[in-house]
Amino acid sequence: MAYPVSFNSANFVARQVGWRIEDWGDGDSATNAYYRPIGTFQERFEELLTAIQGFGVDAFDLWTGHLNPAWATDEHIAIATALLGAHGLRVASLAGPFGEDRQEFERTCRLAAALGRPVLGGSAAAWTADRDGVVNALERHDLRLAFENHPERTPDEMLALIGDAPPRVGTTIDTGWWGTQGYDAARAIEALGSRVLHVHLKDVREAGQHRTCRFGDGVVPIEACIRALDSIGYAGGLSVEHEPDDYDPSDEIRDNLRQLRTWQDPDVA
DSSP states (O other), rough: OOOEEEEGGGGGGGGGTSSSSSSSHHHHHHHHHHHOOOHHHHHHHHHHHHHHHTTTTEEEEEEEETTHHHHHHHHEEEHHHHHHHHHTTTEEEEEEEEEEEEEHHHHHHHHHHTOOOOOEEEHHHHHHOOOOHHHHHHHHHHHHHEOOOSSSOOOHHHHHHHOOTTEEEEEEEHHHHHHHHOOOOOHHHHGGGGGGGEEEEOOESSTOOOOOOOOTTTOOOOHHHHHHHHTOOOOOEEEEOOOOOOOOOOHHHHHHHHHHHHHOOOTTO
């Protein structure tokens, strides 16, 4: 099956600091600080969209560093939605943390609803604190919450987090984090089955660390993951993700996109 392909804006985590950060938090803080001021938001967000379009995609995963529910005002959101329409870009998912409590999660839901109801593909501490409130917000806004695996070492741990939640709650498969945990990402996809609501395709150089790389240069069986998605009847999209902390990954991301299209359609050169 040919899946819709999107670009994950978290690939730009180190962009605002010259492609060199000590850890994720450095890039997250710098990116939020750069995009938050309303006086420059329109110019900066439009430049971001133009850069994303340069990868030949018509959809992207909007990382909260670029538009964060914690600081997004109605004016930020109106500017963003107008620019998305002008550029013909669709938001496939929101990527990031979605709030510590019901109030913060509600802000995320309002933002997502304004952006066309993309998948919430990330983390939500509010789930542990107020599960009923989270489910209620998802239902009111007609959204899906897909927990991204990071600390989970096995599919069973992810299934335990999801519990007996309704079908609108599931997981965003991060193939790279399964690789970091030393677990076969294709097997994880098969085990999680119908709970797979979104996918971040990412390769990492070795288990035990999270150093992302070009598809095929690491330990994650990316092509096998696509076949596993076929086997479970997955009907969502694929987000191409690669966020090194010490260089611009743009050329390697373009290689990943070309490789992905070849795997999905062998006639593509």
